Every structure is written in C-alpha cells, then in structure tokens.
Amino acid sequence: MNDAAAPHGHPPPNVKLYMMIFAALMALTVLTVLVSYLHLPRSLGIPAGLLIAAVKGGLVAAFFMHLKGEHKLIYACLGILLFCALGFCLMPLDVHLVRQESLHAPVAAQVAALSAERR
Amino acid sequence: MKSIYGWGLPVEASTYAKDVDFGIRLIHAAMFTIFILWAIFFVYLLVRYRRREGVPAKRDPEHHGIFSASLIPDLIVMLFEIALIFFYAIPVWSRIKGHAPDVPPANRIDVVAEQFAWNIHYPGADGKFGRTEMDKIHFSNPLGLDYSDPAAKDDIVLANELHLPTGRPTLIRLTSLDVIHSFWIPSFRIKQDIVPGMAIPLWVEPDRPGTYELSCAQLCGFAHSLMRATVIVQTPEDYAKWLKSAAPSVAAASTNTGQSW
Amino acid sequence: MSLPQAATAPAIPAPVSSGVSNAKLGIWLFLASEVMLFSTLFTSYVVLRMGAASWPRGWEALNVPLATLNTIVLITSSVSMVMAYARAVQRDLPGFRKYMAITIGLAYLFLIFKCYEYGSHFEHNEWPSTSIFHAVYFTLTGLHCLHVIGGIIVNSTLYWMSGKNFDHPLFLGRVEAAGLYWHFVDIVWIFLFPAIYLI
Amino acid sequence: MVDTHAHPPQGFIQKYVFSQDHKIIALQYLITAWIFLLIGFVFIMVMRWSLAFPGTPIPWIGRFLPADLAPNGVISGQFYNSLCAMHGTIMVFLGVVPLGVGAFGNYLLPLQIGAPDMAFPRLNMLSYWVYLAGGLLMLGSFILPGGAAQSGWTSYPPLAIINPGQTVWLFGMVLLITSSLLGAINFIVTTLNLRAPGMHLMRMPIFVWSELVAAFLLLLAFPPLEGAAIMQLMDRIAHTSFYVPKDLVVLGMMHKASGGGQPLLWQHLFWFLAHPEVYVLLLPPMGIVAEIIANNTRKPLHGYGTIVASMLSIGAMSFIVWAHHMFVSGMSATLSNFFLVTTMIISVPSVAILTCLIFSLMGGSIRFTTPMLFALAFLPMFGIGGLTGLPLGLTVTDIYLHDTYYVIGHFHYVVVTGSIIALMGGTYHWFPKWFGRRMNDALGRFHFWGTLICMNCVFFPMFILGLAGQNRRYYDPTAHLHDLPTQPLHVLSSVAAWLLFLVQLPFIYNFFHSIWRGEKSEENPWKATTLEWACPSPPPHGNFTETPLVWRGPYEYSPEGLKTDWLPQNADPRSLEAA
Structure with a gap:
C-alpha cells in the first residue's frame, strides 16, 4: 500500500502506522479485561483501568485523529478545554470534603452517630 | 410590642450576628465611599471634557501591553479585598460554619422541614431522639415517630414553633422530608439550606430573649412564601420551665401538629 | 501621535488567517464541547459513586464479554474509518467506499449488540430506575449510542455523496471531520468500557 | 459547497426568512430577542402586582x-412560581444572550x-x-x-423533579443549548x-474580543448544563434518581424512586454553566460600550x-468561581x-475594564449622542452592580444576604441597568448601519432618561429590602413579619416597573417608524474608524x-497631522500621504 502525500492542510495518512496502533489497541483491550478478571481491590483496579483507557484514548487521539503534529491553534483550543474541564475536579472534592468535615467537627460526629442510630 | 423589624438590618439576637453585621456595615461604608468618589470624578470628566468647538481630543501617551494606569485603582480594591478575605471572611466563616461547639445531648434539636411546615423535634428529658420511620408518617405524626421506642416517649414535637434558650449554644440538625428548604432566621443572621438526603448541623447561641421569625429561604413549592415559624428565645430558667411544661403533654402535642397552611 | 509608519513605506497588510481550515477548526471546537458534555456525566458518575453506600462491580451486574466484543467492534470501525480517509487522500473512490461501508456496518453491529444487551437487562427487569448504578449505566451508554447513531448518519451521508462529490475540493475536509468525530465516539467508549464494566 | 456570496438569494422566503446572510439572521435575532424581552417584562409586571398588593x-x-x-384574578402561588421561572429563563436564555451574541x-x-x-452560514441559519x-416551546x-x-x-x-411542567422546560433548554453551541x-x-x-488579533475592536470570549464561554459552559438537563430529564421520564435521595415523603406521600442521588450535584453543574453565563450576558454589552465610548470621546480607548x-x-476565571452561589x-x-x-480574584479584571472605560473619557471631546448617553449610564450602573456583588461574594455576609432581594x-x-442599557445604546448606535436611517434623537433622549430613572426606582429599593431580610421568590411578602415595614418599597418598585414599560413605548415606536420613515443617514454618521x-x-x-486592508488599530481617533479627527482602520496610508 502506498501512502500518498495529502493535499495542503490535511494530514498525510500512514497505513503501516495505523495497523500498528490497531494491534496495540487490541492488545490493550485484552489487557484491561484480563486485569479486571484479577478482581483487584478498588484502590488498584480503578487506577489500572483508567490508566489503560488513557493510553488507548491517547493512541487514538494522537494517530487516528492526527493530533500528533497538529497545528498549534488546535493545541491552544484543547489547552483552554483542559483548563475549563479541570473545574470538574472540584465537584468530587466537595463530596470528599463534606465527609471529612463531618468527621473532624466533634459535634457533627455526634450528629452522624445519631443519624446512624435513627435510620 | 414595638416591632423589632424596620427598614434596616433587624435586631441582632445571636452571638455571631454582630460579626456578620460588622462585615455588612464595613463593606457598605466602603462601597459608598468608593462610589461617591468615583461618581464625583465621573461627573467632573463629563463636564471637563465635553465637546467644545476648536478643542480637539487629546490622546493618551502611546503605550502597549496589558499594564496601564487603570490598574492603580484596581490595586487598591484588591488590597481591600485581600484584607477582607484574610482578616474577616475566613476567620469568621470558620467560627460560624467550620467549628461547632461541643454541646450536651440536651442542647440538641432536630428540625425536619417539609412542604410547607417546620417540624421541631426535641429529645426530651432523656436526651435521646426517638426512632422515626417513614411509613409511620401521618398527618398526626409528621415525623413518623415510633412510639414503641422508649426514647420516643418523652420527645417533644412541635409544628412551626421553635424554642431556644439564651446563654448556651444549641445544635440543630437540619433534615428535609421532601425538597430543599432553607433555615433562615434574619435576627440571628443564620441561613442554611436543608438538603434532603443530608443531615446538616448548625449551631446558634441566641443572646436576646424575644420572639423572632423563622422563614424558608429556598423556593420549595407553591406555598413557599407561607412557610414560616415562630422562634421563641427564652432565658435558661424560662426555657427549662417550658421544657417541663411541654414534656408530659407529648400525646397532646403530637396530635395538635396540624400544618399551618 | 503621528501617522503609524508615516516615515517609512507602509507594508501591505498580509493575510492573517489561522492556517487551519474552517471545517477542521469547527469540528475540533464541537468536539471540545462534547468533551465537556461527557466530562459532566463522568463527573456525576464519580460524585454519585462516592456518595453511594455500595456500588456493584461491573462484572457482577453487566455482561463484560459482550462489552469487550463491542469494544473490539468499535476500535475496528475506527481503524476502517482512518483507512477510508487514507483512501480518500489517495483519490481511490472504490477503496474509500469499501472502508466506509465497513465502518458503517461495524457501527450497526455495535448497536445490535447494544440492543441485545439492553434487551437482556429489561428481561431481568433491570431498568434505569432500578438503582443509581443502572441509571448511570443506561444514561451514559445511551448517550454514547445516540452519538454512534449520529456517526452512522454522517458517514452514510458521506458514502452517498461520494459518488458525485468525491473530487470536490472540500470533500476530503469533510471526510477528515467525520473521521475526527468518529474517533471521538470511539475514545468515549474506550473510557466508558472500563469505567462502567470493569472497575 | 456553492459559493453563496457570488449569487445573492432571490425571492422573499430565501432572502428574509430562511436567509443564510448573517445580517438578516442577526436582524431576525434582534427582533425576536427584543420581543422575548418584552414578554419577560410583561411577566414581571404581572408578578409585581402580587408583590405590591x-x-x-x-x-x-x-x-x-x-x-x-x-382564582378571582388573584395570582396563586403556583402561577407566580411559573411566571417567576419563565421570567428568569426568558430574560437570560431568550433575551439578553441572543441579543448580545445572536443579534449584535x-x-x-x-x-x-x-x-x-x-464561516458557516447554514449553521448560522440553523442556530436561529x-x-x-x-x-x-418554552412559551x-x-x-x-x-x-x-x-x-x-x-x-x-428535587423540587424540579416533583413539580409539573419541568419536562418541557428541559426540552426547551436542550434546544437553546444546541443553538448556542x-x-x-x-x-x-x-x-x-x-x-x-x-x-491582527491585537487590532480587533474590543467588541470582537468580547464576542470571542463569550463564544468560548458558551462553547464550554453550556454542555455541562446539557448533561445536567439530560440527567434531570431521565429523573422525570425514566424515574431514575440522579438528583433524588432515598426515602422522600412529598406532602405525606412516599416518592417512588430508588434513591441514591444528590440534589447538590445539580447545583454544582447548573452553576458551572450559569456563572460563565453571567459573563456571556455581560461581555458583549461591555464591548458595545467600549465601541460607543471610543467613538464619542474621539480618542483611542485607554488601555x-x-x-x-x-x-x-x-473568561478563564469564570469557570472556577461557580460555587459562590x-x-x-x-x-x-x-x-x-x-x-x-x-x-475576589475575578472582581479584579472587571474593575480594570470599568476603570479603563472611565479613563478613556479623560482628555476626550465627548459628544453626548443618544447612544453615548446609554454607554455612559452603563458605567455607574454597572459600578453599583459590581460593588454590591462584594458582600454577596464574601462568605460571611452572604449568609445573611443570600437569596434575599439584595x-x-x-x-x-x-444585567438590566448594565447589559440591557448597553444593548439599547447599541441599537441606537448601529441602527444607521442596519437600515441606512437614523432613529429619532428627541425620542431617544426621552427614552434614555425615562428608562434610567425608572430602572433605578425599580431596583434600588431592592437593596433596602434585602438588608431588611426580605426573601426572594415570595409571592406574598406580607406573610412575614420582618417584611412588613418595607412593603411600601415594593409598591414603589412596582409602580416604577409599570412606568418603565410605558417609557419603552416610544422606543418601540421609534424603532419601527425609523426603519421606513427615519431620517436618511450618511454611510458613516458617527465618523467611526472600525x-x-x-x-x-x-x-x-x-x-x-x-x-478591506487593515493598516492600524481599531480606535485611531484624533491622530496628529490630519484634518479629520478619525482615521479608519482601512484608510490607505499611501493615499493619505498623497493627499
């Protein structure tokens, strides 16, 4: 298969590379399922699953979506996106902190004990 | 009785009301000062630089970049805000919301909000709240108290009437049966949303006996504006007397809790 | 101030366009908004799971082998999509159509498996209202399915248009844009699969 | 793709209804959004009766x-809540945003x-x-x-889940979000x-910058609401429990749902959108004010x-401030x-913009044209709006002021004395551009003074109401003892609101009359550079x-060595030298 140079503005395709990525994606899919069959504790299983997914997603984005070597304007847009999306982290943090605070405040702890008693 | 409400802030009736009012007064004083100075400057500019024949506009000296003289007033505002944050907001906030004082069980009250009434639940003499069950909720038993539980026998349940003693903090546990309500006593300067599914602790130490008003501050349905309760603040002696007089009449109290609307 | 550059001969203003085609910039911006949409749902998932008293592991409640098969189907369709793009660059219409047909076919296959999966849940009387876990599962995968359907429509339109418009100067840009969208749908699934089924 | 510019569309439908021309679409937006604003205004006038009497x-x-x-012509609590919800929705999502972004x-x-x-004319039409x-659908x-x-x-x-009517609102929101995207x-x-x-980017007028930032905010802040709305729709239609906790008892009835949801999740997601949304409401009007001020002071903008x-x-900060609500x-x-x-950090750039706009007046030769009056009024009014945000953004004072009339x-x-005033000024300023005619100046000035005075009489009493502890969203303020003394302020506010409506009638007349009968305008009546x-x-x-070729920045007013006091961006320096 010959790879032609793409017209201006379009990334040149590289079929050999696509096939290698395909193989890698398949291998990683099998890997992530195998890891899940180990029934790891959540503290290990969740990061492992997400890490493999991030690698797979990164491969697709970098090579199938030709993000590698993309124009810097696209990178700028994605940078803005990343910044804005970081705000989402504050929402789980809130759930975590509300729990923490109710553990630390002495009276709130009494309240929590009381709630447990009542339900 | 002379009204305790007027055109300004209501009477301060809790220990932290003064702290909240200090901020409101300080910020308003600053706001007025800034605005008046600013307005004088603004009007001066409009008059001084109005269009006149033969007087062309004078351009500012050329400058580039993002820094300009306009950032100087900004700096002053910023310093004021930094002072507010670190010397006022964060310390007072953590006093009111961050820490709750350690109180004996007798000083705890449950407030259960529902559309459109406030149910006040006192643990009674034993300091223990009786068990509540959802399927026991009935018009005559709005909290679903399980009277087979010995702890429930001496519990006091009131509708739309909250008694509080002065001189010691009371811990209030806020829950809601249905939608989000907000526990709002203007005279105490407290407001806390009550979220169903959460039990939110709130403490208050009233310091001025009298009768106040508890309102719902979060839209909770068609009769939102009628959802109110009376707050009766009593001296510790009067409060103890009231507790005694209220306790034996449990059965009566629980049957008389018709919803006000 | 004097006239800018009055002393020297002024340079003729040069074009200032960004150098990225409208279609490509537009589709990337669209994908950025899609990322925010799915981030919202993922965040909600995290928040709800943190707040839940218990949360079933995916393999206890869901059909992992079928989802694995579906992952393979969707990744393969992503590869055939990028192959279709390569053929379009090489001006090879039959090749383009072949790979596009594979892509669309695999997308249908994905939906068929998904329907089977939903159907067996319904048979076991498991609905979105059954538990918060099921609500998350059905909503996230359902929204992803809607995106797959959207991709089928886009890709089918391109397939149908390719007969007449294959040589149009903007056609390649559209194939590229459709490809970007399709790979994005793939990436969403790549994250959904472990997040819901495996961990 | 066919090059649409080579062939102007033929026929009324193509030209004025399903037009792909940005100017026609903008005017469609303009008229529609002003009508929606008027509808939202009518809603509040009805509500204000309930508040005053x-x-x-x-x-x-x-x-x-x-x-x-x-019943008997007395507004019920339920109807008041409907009007209240629709007033907010219409004003924000159907009025000011489409006007600032879609129209201007x-x-x-x-x-x-x-x-x-x-860039995408067909998408533009679809968006409208x-x-x-x-x-x-909302209406x-x-x-x-x-x-x-x-x-x-x-x-x-959970109120939105158990209340009727919400499903249509959610579908409407999904459509509006799609349009904005x-x-x-x-x-x-x-x-x-x-x-x-x-x-170059740094030669773009401030208005273009404001639209660019607003567009990024719309692009990235609206999808979270879309996601949140989808979950609320699921809660309503499929009876899931994203926002419904376990064991709710609604008016004595058990609410059937699996539970496990979190009401606060919605608030986080909603305000994640709605705070950037505030800046979408504000930035384009700010850009309009900057344009009008630069043009009427006859000097470049300061800073x-x-x-x-x-x-x-x-724009960047607005994504991490939402929870102050x-x-x-x-x-x-x-x-x-x-x-x-x-x-507190995000207030710094806002103050900087306001200060720059005021400093721009210094040294100017200020023409008090009708649009300039509106632009000037924006400055102190936005100043009041911004300053009163301070006690609300401060945690401690917000305990008292939260959800009050403050x-x-x-x-x-x-939004009203700021954004809407600016949008009115913009309408007067660019009317000659849109229709080749000018709006009547005397009517415009009457409209300005009437609007400014009435708006202040409507909204200023609300600060006093808020400080006295009066809560928002009550259909009957007199039900609460602490709200009784301030009731006369509600009457004042209501009367001013009704007067405000009357003052808008000359504006409406002026607008439509001037489209066909207005005084013919020159091509560049304001002697502007952009x-x-x-x-x-x-x-x-x-x-x-x-x-056009662009040789210089957007606000080259009163340059030295020229007879005129403006130098358009596209004026060729070679021909100037020759002259």
Whole structure:
C-alpha cells in the first residue's frame, strides 16, 4: 500500500502506522479485561483501568485523529478545554470534603452517630 | 410590642450576628465611599471634557501591553479585598460554619422541614431522639415517630414553633422530608439550606430573649412564601420551665401538629 | 501621535488567517464541547459513586464479554474509518467506499449488540430506575449510542455523496471531520468500557 | 459547497426568512430577542402586582387569566412560581444572550473583522431556527398540560423533579443549548479564520474580543448544563434518581424512586454553566460600550491591552468561581473559602475594564449622542452592580444576604441597568448601519432618561429590602413579619416597573417608524474608524465590495497631522500621504 502525500492542510495518512496502533489497541483491550478478571481491590483496579483507557484514548487521539503534529491553534483550543474541564475536579472534592468535615467537627460526629442510630 | 423589624438590618439576637453585621456595615461604608468618589470624578470628566468647538481630543501617551494606569485603582480594591478575605471572611466563616461547639445531648434539636411546615423535634428529658420511620408518617405524626421506642416517649414535637434558650449554644440538625428548604432566621443572621438526603448541623447561641421569625429561604413549592415559624428565645430558667411544661403533654402535642397552611 | 509608519513605506497588510481550515477548526471546537458534555456525566458518575453506600462491580451486574466484543467492534470501525480517509487522500473512490461501508456496518453491529444487551437487562427487569448504578449505566451508554447513531448518519451521508462529490475540493475536509468525530465516539467508549464494566 | 456570496438569494422566503446572510439572521435575532424581552417584562409586571398588593385581584388582566392559575384574578402561588421561572429563563436564555451574541455579534462581528459572512452560514441559519423553536416551546409550555415550569430558572431538584411542567422546560433548554453551541462554533471559527488582511488579533475592536470570549464561554459552559438537563430529564421520564435521595415523603406521600442521588450535584453543574453565563450576558454589552465610548470621546480607548487581557482572564476565571452561589447550600465550608478567593480574584479584571472605560473619557471631546448617553449610564450602573456583588461574594455576609432581594437588586443592576442599557445604546448606535436611517434623537433622549430613572426606582429599593431580610421568590411578602415595614418599597418598585414599560413605548415606536420613515443617514454618521462603517449601509450581500486592508488599530481617533479627527482602520496610508 502506498501512502500518498495529502493535499495542503490535511494530514498525510500512514497505513503501516495505523495497523500498528490497531494491534496495540487490541492488545490493550485484552489487557484491561484480563486485569479486571484479577478482581483487584478498588484502590488498584480503578487506577489500572483508567490508566489503560488513557493510553488507548491517547493512541487514538494522537494517530487516528492526527493530533500528533497538529497545528498549534488546535493545541491552544484543547489547552483552554483542559483548563475549563479541570473545574470538574472540584465537584468530587466537595463530596470528599463534606465527609471529612463531618468527621473532624466533634459535634457533627455526634450528629452522624445519631443519624446512624435513627435510620 | 414595638416591632423589632424596620427598614434596616433587624435586631441582632445571636452571638455571631454582630460579626456578620460588622462585615455588612464595613463593606457598605466602603462601597459608598468608593462610589461617591468615583461618581464625583465621573461627573467632573463629563463636564471637563465635553465637546467644545476648536478643542480637539487629546490622546493618551502611546503605550502597549496589558499594564496601564487603570490598574492603580484596581490595586487598591484588591488590597481591600485581600484584607477582607484574610482578616474577616475566613476567620469568621470558620467560627460560624467550620467549628461547632461541643454541646450536651440536651442542647440538641432536630428540625425536619417539609412542604410547607417546620417540624421541631426535641429529645426530651432523656436526651435521646426517638426512632422515626417513614411509613409511620401521618398527618398526626409528621415525623413518623415510633412510639414503641422508649426514647420516643418523652420527645417533644412541635409544628412551626421553635424554642431556644439564651446563654448556651444549641445544635440543630437540619433534615428535609421532601425538597430543599432553607433555615433562615434574619435576627440571628443564620441561613442554611436543608438538603434532603443530608443531615446538616448548625449551631446558634441566641443572646436576646424575644420572639423572632423563622422563614424558608429556598423556593420549595407553591406555598413557599407561607412557610414560616415562630422562634421563641427564652432565658435558661424560662426555657427549662417550658421544657417541663411541654414534656408530659407529648400525646397532646403530637396530635395538635396540624400544618399551618 | 503621528501617522503609524508615516516615515517609512507602509507594508501591505498580509493575510492573517489561522492556517487551519474552517471545517477542521469547527469540528475540533464541537468536539471540545462534547468533551465537556461527557466530562459532566463522568463527573456525576464519580460524585454519585462516592456518595453511594455500595456500588456493584461491573462484572457482577453487566455482561463484560459482550462489552469487550463491542469494544473490539468499535476500535475496528475506527481503524476502517482512518483507512477510508487514507483512501480518500489517495483519490481511490472504490477503496474509500469499501472502508466506509465497513465502518458503517461495524457501527450497526455495535448497536445490535447494544440492543441485545439492553434487551437482556429489561428481561431481568433491570431498568434505569432500578438503582443509581443502572441509571448511570443506561444514561451514559445511551448517550454514547445516540452519538454512534449520529456517526452512522454522517458517514452514510458521506458514502452517498461520494459518488458525485468525491473530487470536490472540500470533500476530503469533510471526510477528515467525520473521521475526527468518529474517533471521538470511539475514545468515549474506550473510557466508558472500563469505567462502567470493569472497575 | 456553492459559493453563496457570488449569487445573492432571490425571492422573499430565501432572502428574509430562511436567509443564510448573517445580517438578516442577526436582524431576525434582534427582533425576536427584543420581543422575548418584552414578554419577560410583561411577566414581571404581572408578578409585581402580587408583590405590591398581595391577595388582591389584578385589575383588567385578572379576569382573562384561567381560574385555576389565578382564582378571582388573584395570582396563586403556583402561577407566580411559573411566571417567576419563565421570567428568569426568558430574560437570560431568550433575551439578553441572543441579543448580545445572536443579534449584535452576528451582525457586527463579520463586518468588524472585514469578513464577507460567517464561516458557516447554514449553521448560522440553523442556530436561529433552533433558538426560535426552543423559545416557542418554552412559551408554549403555558398552554401544554402540566403548565410552565415552576421551580425557578435554577430548577433545583428535587423540587424540579416533583413539580409539573419541568419536562418541557428541559426540552426547551436542550434546544437553546444546541443553538448556542452552533453559534459559538461559528463565531470562533469566523474570528480566527476570516479576518481581513492586516487584522491582527491585537487590532480587533474590543467588541470582537468580547464576542470571542463569550463564544468560548458558551462553547464550554453550556454542555455541562446539557448533561445536567439530560440527567434531570431521565429523573422525570425514566424515574431514575440522579438528583433524588432515598426515602422522600412529598406532602405525606412516599416518592417512588430508588434513591441514591444528590440534589447538590445539580447545583454544582447548573452553576458551572450559569456563572460563565453571567459573563456571556455581560461581555458583549461591555464591548458595545467600549465601541460607543471610543467613538464619542474621539480618542483611542485607554488601555486596549488591559481590557483585552481582562476579558481573557475573566473568561478563564469564570469557570472556577461557580460555587459562590452555593455558600449556604450545604457544600463544604473549606471549599467555600477556595471559591471566596477565586471570586475576589475575578472582581479584579472587571474593575480594570470599568476603570479603563472611565479613563478613556479623560482628555476626550465627548459628544453626548443618544447612544453615548446609554454607554455612559452603563458605567455607574454597572459600578453599583459590581460593588454590591462584594458582600454577596464574601462568605460571611452572604449568609445573611443570600437569596434575599439584595441578590435580585445586584444582578438586575448588572444585567438590566448594565447589559440591557448597553444593548439599547447599541441599537441606537448601529441602527444607521442596519437600515441606512437614523432613529429619532428627541425620542431617544426621552427614552434614555425615562428608562434610567425608572430602572433605578425599580431596583434600588431592592437593596433596602434585602438588608431588611426580605426573601426572594415570595409571592406574598406580607406573610412575614420582618417584611412588613418595607412593603411600601415594593409598591414603589412596582409602580416604577409599570412606568418603565410605558417609557419603552416610544422606543418601540421609534424603532419601527425609523426603519421606513427615519431620517436618511450618511454611510458613516458617527465618523467611526472600525470596519463595519467601511461598507455601504445597509451592507449588500457579501458585505464589502472589495476586501478591506487593515493598516492600524481599531480606535485611531484624533491622530496628529490630519484634518479629520478619525482615521479608519482601512484608510490607505499611501493615499493619505498623497493627499
């Protein structure tokens, strides 16, 4: 298969590379399922699953979506996106902190004990 | 009785009301000062630089970049805000919301909000709240108290009437049966949303006996504006007397809790 | 101030366009908004799971082998999509159509498996209202399915248009844009699969 | 793709209804959005009767209202809540945003950067029609079974889940979000790709910058609401429990749901959108004010770079301040401190912009034209709005002021006396561009003074009401003892609101009369420098007869060595030297 140079503005395709990525994606899919069959504790299983997914997603984005070597304007847009999306982290943090605070405040702890008693 | 409400802030009736009012007064004083100075400057500019024949506009000296003289007033505002944050907001906030004082069980009250009434639940003499069950909720038993539980026998349940003693903090546990309500006593300067599914602790130490008003501050349905309760603040002696007089009449109290609307 | 550059001969203003085609910039911006949409749902998932008293592991409640098969189907369709793009660059219409047909076919296959999966849940009387876990599962995968359907429509339109418009100067840009969208749908699934089924 | 600019569309339908020309679409947006604003205004005028004279029947209108909503002409709590929810929704999502972005942005952005049209004309048309569909669906919800939404424009669950009418609202929102997304993509691509030669980013007018930032906010802040709305729809239609906790008892009945959801999740997601949304409401009007001020002071804006940098930092910061709407919601007290700090930080660039605009007056030769009056009024009014945000953004004082009329006063000062005043000024300023005619000046001045005075009489009393502890969203303020003494202020506010409506009548008359009968305008009546005045008024299909070349920044007023006091962006320096 010959790879032609793409017209201006379009990334040149590289079929050999696509096939290698395909193989890698398949291998990683099998890997992530195998890891899940180990029934790891959540503290290990969740990061492992997400890490493999991030690698797979990164491969697709970098090579199938030709993000590698993309124009810097696209990178700028994605940078803005990343910044804005970081705000989402504050929402789980809130759930975590509300729990923490109710553990630390002495009276709130009494309240929590009381709630447990009542339900 | 002379009204305790007027055109300004209501009477301060809790220990932290003064702290909240200090901020409101300080910020308003600053706001007025800034605005008046600013307005004088603004009007001066409009008059001084109005269009006149033969007087062309004078351009500012050329400058580039993002820094300009306009950032100087900004700096002053910023310093004021930094002072507010670190010397006022964060310390007072953590006093009111961050820490709750350690109180004996007798000083705890449950407030259960529902559309459109406030149910006040006192643990009674034993300091223990009786068990509540959802399927026991009935018009005559709005909290679903399980009277087979010995702890429930001496519990006091009131509708739309909250008694509080002065001189010691009371811990209030806020829950809601249905939608989000907000526990709002203007005279105490407290407001806390009550979220169903959460039990939110709130403490208050009233310091001025009298009768106040508890309102719902979060839209909770068609009769939102009628959802109110009376707050009766009593001296510790009067409060103890009231507790005694209220306790034996449990059965009566629980049957008389018709919803006000 | 004097006239800018009055002393020297002024340079003729040069074009200032960004150098990225409208279609490509537009589709990337669209994908950025899609990322925010799915981030919202993922965040909600995290928040709800943190707040839940218990949360079933995916393999206890869901059909992992079928989802694995579906992952393979969707990744393969992503590869055939990028192959279709390569053929379009090489001006090879039959090749383009072949790979596009594979892509669309695999997308249908994905939906068929998904329907089977939903159907067996319904048979076991498991609905979105059954538990918060099921609500998350059905909503996230359902929204992803809607995106797959959207991709089928886009890709089918391109397939149908390719007969007449294959040589149009903007056609390649559209194939590229459709490809970007399709790979994005793939990436969403790549994250959904472990997040819901495996961990 | 066919080059649409080569062939102007033929026929009325193509030309004026399903037009792909950004100017026609912008005017469609303009008229539709002003009508929606008027509808939202009518809603509040009805509500204001209930606030001023609770429990009494509304004169005239009362008898036309259905008996279940307003028995004997007295507004019921349910109907009040519907009007309240729809007032907020209409004003924000159907009025000010479409006006600032859809109408002004759509018309002026391509012109100001020297582009023949938007990058995606068909998407542009689609965006308008989806917006209209969403708007009509929202309005139609009043006559659909279940009635209109009645949980406030914020739609907090679980109330929004158990209240009727909400489903239609959610579908309407999804349509409006889609429309905004299409528009936002179009705006960004147009600004980045279609600028005329020489139009570097730092030569773009402030208005274009404001639209660019607003478009990014729409693009990235709306999808979270879409996601949140999908989950609320699922809660309503599929009876899931995203926002419903376990064991709810609603009016004595058990609410059937699996439970496990979190009401606060909605608030986080909603405000994640709604705070950037505030800046979408505000930035384009700010851009309009900057344009009008530069033009009427006859000198360059003070601190162009500062304003641009401030707008960009406002845009970025607006994504991490949302929870200052939730200080008393039951969220983490520690996290509140974080949001307190970010909130104070975001006030810094806002102050910088305002200061730059005021400093721009210094040394100017100020023409008090009608649009300039509106632009000047924006400055102190926005100042009041901004200053009163301070006690609300501060955690401690917010405990008292949260959800009181103080909040209502604050954001109405920002959006009404700020944004809407600026949008009115913009209408007067660019009217000659749109129709080749000018609006009547005397009527315009009457409209200005009437509007300014009435608006202040409507909104200023709200600060006093708020400080006295009066809560928002009560249909009957007299039900609460602490609200009784301030009741006369409600009467004042209501009367002023009704007068405000009367004062708008000359504006409406002036607008439509001037379209056909107004005084003919020159091509560049304000002697302005930006590119929109470099083409005929109204511009033909494709805008510019030849692509303009941009030689300099946007506000070259009163340069030395010229007889005129303005130097357009596209004036060729070679021909100037020759002259």
